[in-house]
Amino acid sequence: MTERSEVTSKHSVEPLYEVFVRxxxxxxxxxxxxLHAPDxxxxxxxxxxxxxxxxxxxxxxxxxxxxxxxxSPDEKDEFFDPAGDKVYRHPTFYEVPEGVEHL
Amino acid sequence: xDFQATIDADGRIEPRDAMPDGYRKTLIRQxxxxxxxxxxxxxxxxxxxxxxxxxxxxxxxxxxxxxxxxHGLYLYAAAETLGVDRxxxxxxxxxxxxxxxxxxxYPTLTWADIGAIGWLVDGAAIVNQVPLCRCSYGPxxxxxxxxxxxxxxxxxxxxxxxxxxxQGTEAQKAMxxxxxxxxxxxxxxMFGPPDAASTHSEQSMAWGIKRHSNDELRQRFVDMTVPxxxxxxxxxxxxxxxxxxxxxxxxxxxxxxxxxVVKGNGPCxxxxxxxxxxxxxxxxxxxxxxxxxxAKKEARAA
Numbered sequence: 568m569t570e571r572s573e574v575t576s577k578h579s580v581e582p583l584y585e586v587f588v589r590x591x592x593x594x595x596x597x598x599x600x601x602l603h604a605p606d607x608x609x610x611x612x613x614x615x616x617x618x619x620x621x622x623x624x625x626x627x628x629x630x631x632x633x634x635x636x637x638x639s640p641d642e643k644d645e646f647f648d649p650a651g652d653k654v655y656r657h658p659t660f661y662e663v664p665e666g667v668e669h670l
Numbered sequence: 671x672d673f674q675a676t677i678d679a680d681g682r683i684e685p686r687d688a689m690p691d692g693y694r695k696t697l698i699r700q701x702x703x704x705x706x707x708x709x710x711x712x713x714x715x716x717x718x719x720x721x722x723x724x725x726x727x728x729x730x731x732x733x734x735x736x737x738x739x740x741h742g743l744y745l746y747a748a749a750e751t752l753g754v755d756r757x758x759x760x761x762x763x764x765x766x767x768x769x770x771x772x773x774x775x776y777p778t779l780t781w782a783d784i785g786a787i788g789w790l791v792d793g794a795a796i797v798n799q800v801p802l803c804r805c806s807y808g809p810x811x812x813x814x815x816x817x818x819x820x821x822x823x824x825x826x827x828x829x830x831x832x833x834x835x836x837q838g839t840e841a842q843k844a845m846x847x848x849x850x851x852x853x854x855x856x857x858x859x860m861f862g863p864p865d866a867a868s869t870h871s872e873q874s875m876a877w878g879i880k881r882h883s884n885d886e887l888r889q890r891f892v893d894m895t896v897p898x899x900x901x902x903x904x905x906x907x908x909x910x911x912x913x914x915x916x917x918x919x920x921x922x923x924x925x926x927x928x929x930x931v932v933k934g935n936g937p938c939x940x941x942x943x944x945x946x947x948x949x950x951x952x953x954x955x956x957x958x959x960x961x962x963x964x965a966k967k968e969a970r971a972a
Contacts, residue, residue, distance in 0.1 A: 581961065583750070600813065603756060604956075606964035617743050625951075640686045643757045646679065 583632040584610040586617075587650035596628050607631075677878050681951065682808040685751040686752040688955030693877050697751050699768070700770045700879065706763045706770035712944050714778040715787060723781060723910050727804075728847035731784065737820050751809045764947045772928060773860050775936030782835055782842075782849035788828015790850075790857040790895065796821050797891045798861065801829050829898065836902045843903070850899065851907045859928040867925070892918050918961040 569575035587593055587596035599618045605608035610629040619627065654660050663670055673689050676682070683689055712735050719735065722728035746756045760767040773791055778784060799821065801849040835846040862868055862884040874880035882890075896918045899906050910921035931939070 581957070599816075600744055601750065605960035608899065609960060609964075616736075617740050620740060621734075637686075640684070640688075652866060 581605050584614070584629040585632050585635065586610075586614040587628040587630070588614075588618055589626040590624055592625060596626065599623075601632060604629075672683075677806055677876075680878070682811065683806055684808045689697070692873070693879075694752055696874060696877070696879060697810065698749055700874075701745055701749040701752075701810055702754070702762070702768050703748060703770060705742045705759070706728060706768060707774065708738050708742035708745060710763075710770045710774045710946060711791075713942055713945055714774055714938075715784060717778050718781060718784050718955060721781070722784075727831070734824055734827065736787070737824065741817045741820070744816055745810075748807075748809040748813040753956040754762075761949065764943070764950065766934070766943065769932060770942075772931040772936060775931050775938045776852070776856055780849060782832065782845040785828045785831030785835065785846065786849035786853040788824050788826075789832055789898070790828070790853050791860070792821050792824040792828060793895060794857050794891050796825060797887050797894065799880035801887075801926050804878075804881060810879075816964050823914045829902075832902050832904070836904055843885055847904050848901070850904050854907050855923040855927070858888060858891070858923040859925070861885075861891065862920065863925055863928065875899070889917060892920050895917050 581601055582605075583601055584607070586599050588599045589596045601611050602610065604613050604619055607629055611627060614627050614629055618624070620640045650656075672737060673683065673687065673693070676687070683693075715731060715735050715738070719728060722731050728789065734920045749759060751758055759768065763770065773794075778787065796818065799814050799818050803811055803818055805811040805814065807867040832846045832849070837843075865871065865883045865885045868884050871880060871883060875883075898904055910919065912919050915939050930936070934940075
């Protein structure tokens with residue numbers, strides 16, 4: 568299941584690609600949007616023209632939208648719940664005696 | 671969290687969240703219309719690329735028209751997250767079943783019109799679009815953030831064109847004034863009908879799609895623009911304009927003209943649509959060739 572609407576529709580002639588851009592060295596690629604292209608090479612070129620006209624990126628990934636597996640919003644409670652009762656994973660859970668530094 | 675709770679908490683709705691049918695339909699209609707406006711908006715400006723007065727102006731205008739295409743694509747991509755297909759949306763535009771902004775049905779008669787479009791039309795678009803950056807639908811809001819960043823260049827280049835003309839010869843100044851005279855009223859109409867007559871507003875406000883009323887945004891635009899006209903040394907063509915309590919009181923545009931242009935009776939409706947359809951049809955062989963090439967490569971790789 569991709570990160571798209573559940574409502575299905577007929578496919579365009581050109582498949583849909585999701586576009587990820589690394590805005591500068593040291594940062595991760597971030598999702599910026601999507602586009603249609605006949606193949607991955609064209610998707611990359613189109614992504615450059617559509618999403619980096621002002622030097623917004625130093626690297627681009629394009630991924631066929633159909634190839635993305637995503638968690639479902641319907642099951643998000645059960646899916647993410649296991650982390651909910653484990654507050655001890657955060658440093659703020661612990662009480663630090665007065666005067667202790669660098670902890 | 672369910673839909674209403676998310677909206678009430680000023681949260682964002684994302685593509686696969688449950689949402690009321692009306693919310694989805696309203697967004698598809700609005701985002702598609704917005705996307706159509708961007709790509710139809712390339713035409714009045716494209717009209718002057720070959721006649722731009724200098725290489726600098728030509729390069730800038732080309733970049734701007736390319737931006738409009740980009741804005742259209744961001745928005746079609748946002749619409750598609752709601753489960754529609756861009757190809758279908760284009761069909762709806764081409765068959766006249768979906769609209770685009772009426773402003774693009776006016777002609778660009780002189781070079782000054784390119785200035786007026788950047789300054790007034792893009793200026794009005796910015797006033798409309800900035801609140802949309804906080805729209806409750808995530809993909810639309812994110813697309814608008816990108817669009818707004820780019821629009822401010824558009825508005826400044828338009829202002830610069832008019833500023834240059836208004837400091838030029840008498841004829842150039844007259845050309846700038848004439849452009850303002852023709853674009854002022856249609857620009858005011860870009861905010862839609864007055865609040866009392868606006869059909870979609872109330873529900874869109876409740877859903878967090880719209881954040882301010884048409885009249886509120888129109889007032890904001892007038893307050894912003896009138897002092898800029900003073901800097902240009904141009905006269906806003908409204909005898910009723912007075913400054914009062916921190917706002918410019920202005921004469922309302924003739925909304926019967928707006929309704930008439932929306933119905934298809936503006937000066938360029940037919941030309942814009944038939945040009946768009948022709949461009950789409952003329953480009954069919956490119957799309958087919960690219961698809962054939964992709965299929966051939968895939969077959970070879972298999």
